[in-house]
Amino acid sequence: MESNSKLFDMHSKRKAMNNTHIQVKNLNAYYGRQHALKDVNIEIPKNQITVIMGPSGCGKTTLLKTFNRFFELNEDVKLTGEVLVDGENIYAPDVDVTEVRKVVGLLAQRPTPLPMSIYDNVAYGMRIHQMKSDRVEYKKSVRHYLEIAGLWDEVHKRMHDPATSLSIGQQQRLCLARGLAVEPEIILGDEPTSALDPISSQNIESRLIELKKDYTIVIVTHTLRQAKRLADHIIYMYMGEVMEAGPAHDVFTDPQHERTRQYLEGLF
Amino acid sequence: MKFQKKHFERRHIVELSIKTIMQLALLIVAGALGLILWTIISRGLPSLSWEMVSQIPQGGYYMGKAGGILNAIIGSAYLATGGTFLAMLLSVPIALYLKAYLGKSRWGDYVRLSLDVLWGIPSIVYGAFGFALMILLGMRASLLAGIIVLALVELPIMTRAMDEVIRRMPAELEHAALALGSTKFEVAVNVITRQMLPGIITAILLAFGRGIGDAASVLFTAGYTDRIPTSLMNPTASLPLAVFFQLGSPYPEVRERGYAAALILTIIVLLVSFGSRWLSARLNRYTIK
Numbered sequence: 001m002e003s004n005s006k007l008f009d010m011h012s013k014r015k016a017m018n019n020t021h022i023q024v025k026n027l028n029a030y031y032g033r034q035h036a037l038k039d040v041n042i043e044i045p046k047n048q049i050t051v052i053m054g055p056s057g058c059g060k061t062t063l064l065k066t067f068n069r070f071f072e073l074n075e076d077v078k079l080t081g082e083v084l085v086d087g088e089n090i091y092a093p094d095v096d097v098t099e100v101r102k103v104v105g106l107l108a109q110r111p112t113p114l115p116m117s118i119y120d121n122v123a124y125g126m127r128i129h130q131m132k133s134d135r136v137e138y139k140k141s142v143r144h145y146l147e148i149a150g151l152w153d154e155v156h157k158r159m160h161d162p163a164t165s166l167s168i169g170q171q172q173r174l175c176l177a178r179g180l181a182v183e184p185e186i187i188l189g190d191e192p193t194s195a196l197d198p199i200s201s202q203n204i205e206s207r208l209i210e211l212k213k214d215y216t217i218v219i220v221t222h223t224l225r226q227a228k229r230l231a232d233h234i235i236y237m238y239m240g241e242v243m244e245a246g247p248a249h250d251v252f253t254d255p256q257h258e259r260t261r262q263y264l265e266g267l268f
Numbered sequence: 269m270k271f272q273k274k275h276f277e278r279r280h281i282v283e284l285s286i287k288t289i290m291q292l293a294l295l296i297v298a299g300a301l302g303l304i305l306w307t308i309i310s311r312g313l314p315s316l317s318w319e320m321v322s323q324i325p326q327g328g329y330y331m332g333k334a335g336g337i338l339n340a341i342i343g344s345a346y347l348a349t350g351g352t353f354l355a356m357l358l359s360v361p362i363a364l365y366l367k368a369y370l371g372k373s374r375w376g377d378y379v380r381l382s383l384d385v386l387w388g389i390p391s392i393v394y395g396a397f398g399f400a401l402m403i404l405l406g407m408r409a410s411l412l413a414g415i416i417v418l419a420l421v422e423l424p425i426m427t428r429a430m431d432e433v434i435r436r437m438p439a440e441l442e443h444a445a446l447a448l449g450s451t452k453f454e455v456a457v458n459v460i461t462r463q464m465l466p467g468i469i470t471a472i473l474l475a476f477g478r479g480i481g482d483a484a485s486v487l488f489t490a491g492y493t494d495r496i497p498t499s500l501m502n503p504t505a506s507l508p509l510a511v512f513f514q515l516g517s518p519y520p521e522v523r524e525r526g527y528a529a530a531l532i533l534t535i536i537v538l539l540v541s542f543g544s545r546w547l548s549a550r551l552n553r554y555t556i557k
Contacts, residue, residue: 164557
């Protein structure tokens with residue numbers, strides 16, 4: 001009951017505020033001397049799937065990694081500007097980075113299960129944030145999130161097997177369940193299907209579409225077809241700059257920039 | 269005939285000769301190991317007896333009379349276990365700190381460099397340092413002093429071995445935990461130690477092997493006695509010194525017992541290293557390959 005009312009609070013709060021979940025202001029990022037993001041100013045809408053596209057090396061993954069403060073895990077990097085999540089700058093000096101990452105979850109390019117059992121992989125995040133009070137609660141939640149990720153039926157008889165005993169596609173769904181278990185509001189996906197076979201990819205894609213009613217989803221992809229299948233909102237990047245951003249339909253049918261048009265036609 | 273090998277072509281000759289050199293080198297190393305084992309077994313085994321491992325030296329033991337080296341066996345077990353435990357208390361935090369907080373930074377390089385220098389210092393120097401320290405503190409040769417000096421000998425080996433293991437940890441794994449909102453400490457405890465546990469245990473036992481076999485560092489600090497220590501302040505015998513003293517004896521039967529002591533030491537080291545392999549394999553279940 002308590003989590004239900006909390007969820008309700010969250011929803012009403014979202015509705016009360018405007019529809020922007022992440023706002024990026026004058027963002028510049030550097031790897032050493034390389035200027036990877038140039039004056040990025042964008043808004044990412046709530047409860048939609050935003051797809052960041054662009055040729056390799058255009059800065060799309062870099063942009064994504066500034067949203068959960070993963071960019072700073074690289075060596076010799078510098079960042080200026082602001083990233084606001086629900087109006088709060090996550091780069092402000094007194095921000096607790098672990099809280100940011102709890103709210104902004106990440107689904108990595110390759111599935112990376114933790115060195116523990118299937119059960120513990122899902123329970124891990126809830127445990128470090130002390131989200132539940134007893135074993136029964138944990139068990140219930142683990143089941144709940146495995147069901148959301150569409151994995152429960154396949155694993156409920158072997159919850160204490162190592163996570164590595166799962167197939168790659170199952171591992172990625174396990175990572176999704178694990179990420180959802182810490183109750184994020186935003187899910188980032190860094191080419192989350194690029195290591196998977198077509199059927200597993202499709203499975204993840206349909207999960208993401210189901211999930212957007214409760215979460216804001218931002219994914220990076222380099223496959224145009226995937227972008228067309230998933231995107232409600234598009235950000236097109238080129239050489240570290242955002243060339244185009246807007247509702248998917250507008251961008252696909254009537255791109256404003258020559259570069260975007262060429263990219264969409266598959267010219268480079 | 270298109271595919272027939274031309275045996276006298278230059279590149280085939282080069283390959284064959286290099287391969288032969290490599291095999292020869294391998295043979296020399298394996299042969300040396302075999303020779304060492306054969307020497308201590310053939311000379312030590314005849315005098316190895318139940319009496320030898322179950323009794324302390326009796327009167328006249330060092331002239332070939334009855335008794336055994338239980339004092340040295342127990343002493344070495346105490347010294348190496350204590351030293352390894354003490355070294356571990358420092359090594360694990362240092363290695364994790366190096367990984368989680370210092371990373372590839374300049375400070376990390378300094379720490380690694382100083383550990384490498386410490387590793388290279390001969391153990392007799394540690395012994396002399398420990399001895400000087402004992403005089404300063406007014407301590408006498410004792411189990412405690414031996415344990416402390418052995419911990420110093422083992423610390424750089426253990427820490428660097430752990431560090432090398434932990435550094436091989438895939439970054440994605442660490443990121444996976446960070447992405448859920450873990451602190452670096454939680455990553456270290458929940459992910460790095462779990463994933464790298466087999467390697468960490470290997471590092472600990474590597475250091476244990478060095479500790480139990482080291483004679484020079486315990487020579488001044490733990491001393492030698494025919495009794496089994498009952499307190500940390502008692503002097504303590506050790507197997508390497510038991511080998512050393514007995515091999516220097518003019519009595520042939522005592523020299524034989526020296527080889528037997530060497531055999532016992534070798535068996536302990538072998539048991540520990542097989543045990544560690546077995547343990548690593550068992551702890552491997554959840555690690556990500």
